[in-house]
Amino acid sequence: MRALLTVVVSALFLTGCFDDLSDIQAELETVKANTRPRVEPLPQAKEFIHIPYTMANVRSPFAEPTPEAIQDRISQQQDCMHPDPERRKEPLERFALDNLKMRGTLGDQGQIWALVESADKALHRITVNNYMGLFHGKVTRVEPTHIDLLELIPDGSGCWVERTTRVQMFDATAGN
Numbered sequence: 001m002r003a004l005l006t007v008v009v010s011a012l013f014l015t016g017c018f019d020d021l022s023d024i025q026a027e028l029e030t031v032k033a034n035t036r037p038r039v040e041p042l043p044q045a046k047e048f049i050h051i052p053y054t055m056a057n058v059r060s061p062f063a064e065p066t067p068e069a070i071q072d073r074i075s076q077q078q079d080c081m082h083p084d085p086e087r088r089k090e091p092l093e094r095f096a097l098d099n100l101k102m103r104g105t106l107g108d109q110g111q112i113w114a115l116v117e118s119a120d121k122a123l124h125r126i127t128v129n130n131y132m133g134l135f136h137g138k139v140t141r142v143e144p145t146h147i148d149l150l151e152l153i154p155d156g157s158g159c160w161v162e163r164t165t166r167v168q169m170f171d172a173t174a175g176n
Helices: 002-017 022-034
Strands: 101-108 111-117 123-126 137-142 146-154 160-168
Touching: 111 137
Parallel strands: none
Antiparallel strands: 101 111, 111 123, 137 146, 146 160
């Protein structure tokens, strides 16, 4: 019984394949005959103007920038404050403070270290009495949310002035 039903259903489907399609083919031929293909003309190509790179003495725009540095020559005067020229510079003193980001802290037994990322994407661990920034910034305090620095800023007359600066924790959600 099932085999008979299958044969009847397939015969009904096959009868649909033998319908007359002449009216559809005639309509298709009239549409093809009356329709012209429209191809838009290609737009005129603009002439390429070559501009040579003439800034040979300036940094290449394709090279990574180098860390900033200030003059190491310190003109000293008597009877005024100035940094120690004999002190060995630490790695984070090659970067301006806006190129340094505090990423977090580590700590144990009362000692706390700040994790600072430099512009070259290196991560540094610093604590009190370390130095960072271009202006001899000595770390005076490390907290979970910020680092306090005591910087020596040149006043233009050969002397130096102390300035306190705070480096806040970098907030990745704000994009700063």
